[in-house]
Amino acid sequence: MTIWRAPGRINLVGEHTDYNDGFVLPFALEVGCTASVSTASDDADGWTVRSAQQPEPVVVRRSGLADADRADVPEWSRYVLGALWLLTDRGVDVPPLEIEVDSDVPSGAGLSSSAALVCSVARAVDDHLGLGLDDDALFALTRDVENDAVGAPTGGMDQLVSLRGEAGHALFCDMRSHATRSVPLDLAGTDLAVLVADTRAPHRHSDGEYGARRSGCEEAARRLGVDALRDVTADDLDAALDRLDDEELRRYVRHVVTEDDRVLSVVRLLDDGRLADIGPLLTASHRSMRDDFRITVPEVDTAVDALLEAGALGARMTGGGFGGCVIGLVPARSVDAASDAVRRAFADAGFAEPDLFTARPAQGAHRLEG
Structure with a gap:
């Protein structure tokens, strides 16, 4: 075996x-x-x-x-x-x-x-x-x-x-x-934790909405004359937006281009050992998903707001959207308090109780002894 x-x-x-x-x-x-x-x-x-x-x-x-x-x-x-x-x-x-x-x-x-x-x-x-x-x-x-x-x-x-x-x-x-x-991603060495809130929100209209955004991004790339939106850099963004007259496509482009730039910025910070400094970029990512790509739902927005109010350095929805999980970068000593804050916020909003746990980067696929 x-x-x-x-x-x-x-x-x-x-x-x-x-x-x-x-x-x-x-x-x-x-x-x-x-x-x-x-x-x-x-x-x-x-x-x-x-x-x-x-x-x-x-x-x-x-x-x-x-x-x-x-x-x-x-x-x-x-x-x-x-x-x-x-x-x-x-x-x-x-x-x-x-x-x-x-x-x-x-x-x-x-x-x-x-x-x-x-x-x-x-x-x-x-x-x-x-x-x-x-x-x-x-x-x-x-x-x-x-x-x-x-x-x-x-x-x-x-x-x-x-x-x-x-x-x-x-x-x-x-x-x-x-x-x-x-x-x-040295969480232990910086006394930080990635707190995950599984909102247990049902994925509302995720299939059709996902497809609409993917096709919208492809159409925007076609109109801009690039192979993919990855080819539009942050420096090119304003000029690219000026060339699009469809507001929905403009929002999609703004999210993808700024999100690519956020990934590169987070990588630079992590390479420099500045884990705590990535927090604002995580929060900016969530706002972009909420306001430009429009893929969040009330449960995930509530979880993000609760985490930030409880002292998280940054928080965002993770995954394709329309439900699922939120992550917060929190001081390790504040995990319990931040978890309680999310639970209270969900109870006050009448949402089902979320599941909260911390996540650490683990090993990829590996062989076990039979």
């Missing part, structure tokens, strides 16, 4: 920049998914997938993606089977296998439970079969599982950090080249 674990992630800064070929700065979490792969018994001829979070196993015949019976299996299992389908299409003779997965990443919180699942399976299958896939091939495989086998149009950030994350560091990702670099 071969066992690998891959983490979920928090995005420290850089929202909706990934599909604009821009910059992001996530870090891997301690929560994750464990995948165990073993060769099936001699009389088996298919693939069997089990999950500790699902009641029934899924058994399918071996095939490539084009011939797979995707409509006949539950969606969660496609994140597992996708790697097997795609490897088969790429000429790998994938034998009968049994795969078991177990995840402790909260589902629906915007912490990328799906990437943890896909990456743990891909690393375990690669290792078990001795394929020797390099970092780039593993990244391409995991991204293709979500895009092609599942049909989720992810930009690749989640898979990059789940595969390549380093304990004590954030991962600076260039989403055009997919080059990455670890950046120090």
Whole structure:
């Protein structure tokens, strides 16, 4: 049996920049998914997938993606089977296998439970079969599982950090080249904490709204004559906005360009050991998502305001928007007080009680002893 674990992630800064070929700065979490792969018994001829979070196993015949019976299996299992389908299409003779997965990443919180699942399976299958896939091939495989086998149009950030994350560091990702670099995120050494508030807000209209913003960004890039909004720099922003007569597109461009610039600024500060100084940039990111990109909801705005009033150095929504989690950079001694402030604010507003916890940058995908 071969066992690998891959983490979920928090995005420290850089929202909706990934599909604009821009910059992001996530870090891997301690929560994750464990995948165990073993060769099936001699009389088996298919693939069997089990999950500790699902009641029934899924058994399918071996095939490539084009011939797979995707409509006949539950969606969660496609994140597992996708790697097997795609490897088969790429000429790998994938034998009968049994795969078991177990995840402790909260589902629906915007912490990328799906990437943890896909990456743990891909690393375990690669290792078990001795394929020797390099970092780039593993990244391409995991991204293709979500895009092609599942049909989720992810930009690749989640898979990059789940595969390549380093304990004590954030991962600076260039989403055009997919080059990455670890950046120090020394929380313990600065007596700071990243406090996460899972608002448990339902993701309202997230699919259609996400698509509208992505297509709007692509249309703005077309009108500006650039390959992607990443090619508009902060110095170019005013001139670019003057060339657009659509106010919605102007707001989208302003968010993406300033958000890319914030990522670069945060990276410079972290490289210089100035973790406390990134707080205002996190808050500016939230205001941009709220006012320009318009992807926040009352629960996340309430959490951000409560954290700032409780002394957070900065706070922002993290993830694609319309619900999910908020992060605050808070003094370690103030974690309990800041958590209580968020709970009180939610109670006063009549919202469901949020879940609060601290997050530390953890290791990316790694092998466990069987």
